[in-house]
Amino acid sequence: MKSATIQLETLACPSCMLKIEGALKSLDGVDKDTVKISFNSSKVKLDFDEDKVSIDEIESSINKLGYDVIKSKVK
């Protein structure tokens, strides 16, 4: 398990959060209980299994929804 912190472009609507949350939780390998999106700091935090899903795949699933990823950090 690795944990990632992803900085997004500024989120403007609370429903954006729900969309991103839904998309991330549907990815195989992402630990659903750890997905946390903060609206005001526009950050996503989650734990994921690097054998099942890569950080690139996670980022691209956010990109597909139309939100830019500015920076991501994996530990």
Next chain:
Amino acid sequence: MQRYILSSKNKITSISGVLIAVGFISKWTMGSMDVFVWSLIIASILGAAPIAIQAYQALKVKVVSIDVLVTIAVGGAFLIQNYEEAAIVTFLFLFGAFLEQRTLNKTRSAIKELTEMAPESALKLMDDGEFVEVEVDEVDVGDVLLVKTGAKVPVDGTVLTGEGSVNEASITGESIPVKKEKGSNVFAGTILDNGTIQIIADRVGEDTTFGKIIELVEEAQDSKSEAERFIDRFAKYYTPAVLVIAFIVWILSRDIELAITILVLGCPGALVIGVPVSNVAGIGNGARNGILLKGSEVISDFSRLDTIVFDKTGTLTVGKPSVAEKEYYGDNIDEALGYLASVERESDHPLAKAVLEEIGETTFSTVENTEVVKGGGIVASVNGHKIAVGNAALMERENVKLDEKARADIARFEKAGNSLVLAAVDGELKVLMGVRDRIRPGVKEDLLRLKKLGVKNLIMLSGDNQGTVDVVSRELGLTEAHGNMLPEDKSAYIKKLIEEKGQIVAFVGDGVNDSPSIALANIGIAMGGGTDVAIETSDVVLMNSDFSRLPHALGLTKATARNMKQNIFIALGVVLVLLAGLLFSEWVNMSIGMLVHEASILVVILNGMRLLRYKLR
């Protein structure tokens, strides 16, 4: 394709705005209905595209978002060939979203300033003995780093070599240079004003004090109060409900126009955004002023405060005994002070330290034949003079004559809560000093401000004896003051206030030995210079132990709570007025509904932004 459309939303908005303008101008000037209709059709299709994509994405994750309502409404308008409404509604919706994003960024600016103070790079010592610039994420605990003049300290660490002065404003809120030398602790995010130091990394990234402060503020902004969670739940069912109502209206009345107008009017915009906006702006204002507020629940409790309970030592008082008053008798005082300092220098009594600090630079002489008198003081000989330093009882024992003035001074000093230090040279009283833990400067005025803001009870609890406590209490005008209290007595007292008297209680302490009380009170306030314990256990942290921030904090939370209520009122009021307008008059249509909605969203955001400029009057 989806991505392209979404990322050029701003371009689409301006194009559709231009198209609408072209359409109307050609209709009014040339009476050309063809240009009018076609430009509006293109404008609505263009404008509807990004909204429809967002709606589709939302539905995919089972969320009925505002986008869904608007997309259906625009679709409906298209069906009844009302292109004018379709174009204007999509344009207003997009343009409104653009303005919201811009203004929302403003409300978040205070926090942004804070995070931008985070260090980004570090000079790390590599295996070959060279310092190389690396990203701060690449620094691990135990690495040796070089910090040059003007640079940010990248991590929390200990100075290995070199010295310099550091501006710790980012941690303490106070921009006074602090001297650092070998063995000193330095903190991430502070700036080395001059000098060059090498440090070893003790804590990195989010574990540093600065990292914790940022995380705390970010989490606080997103934490939700009971009221907000209610609104969220409400909004979750509200939008689908609007959809159902519009559908029923359509079935019953067969009037598409009416049904889609209801869809637009039902958008919950201002309601969802209003409360978080106040919250963010309020917490941002606090962070800028050295007050960390942990979330909106804290704001709501803090604003309804009845009672503040203070710890005495270190909170209302400075926390270190010092000479508060002094009197000199007779001649050769400088000489006498020198003797006094020489004797006190050999003692580690707290009073002796205070006396030495007061005297400062002086000529020290050799002290001989020192005799410690238990419960009295010290008798010794210095330069052939017999020196007695101690309390009044010692003076009596040494047959030092106290004249009337001296007796009056002693009585006065004692009444003010001082411990006394008397010094006699060859049986003659020279110096009288009153030592006490002094009240912090400005505390009295701050307490008065708190009372004016509506705090009913100001209570002091202290481990000190009741006499000292009473003196401080009288001087500060407190409601109640209790002495001889152990930490567990304090927390029991707070529990009693909360459970038996039903008060909302804040406890203000230094965050170290008061943690039970801080945890138990409705609002735990730590006067912490950025220490970990203080940051973690409390609800509110006053940075740099600055008591004067407390009235600002209370005023700010009250203003923020008020601001939230105003925003809820505005949001609900707008929906009610629009619905009433729809039912009882003719002036409400889809475009006006959208215009009013977007305007109300901007109004609540602007209202929230006022908090960024809040100052206690």
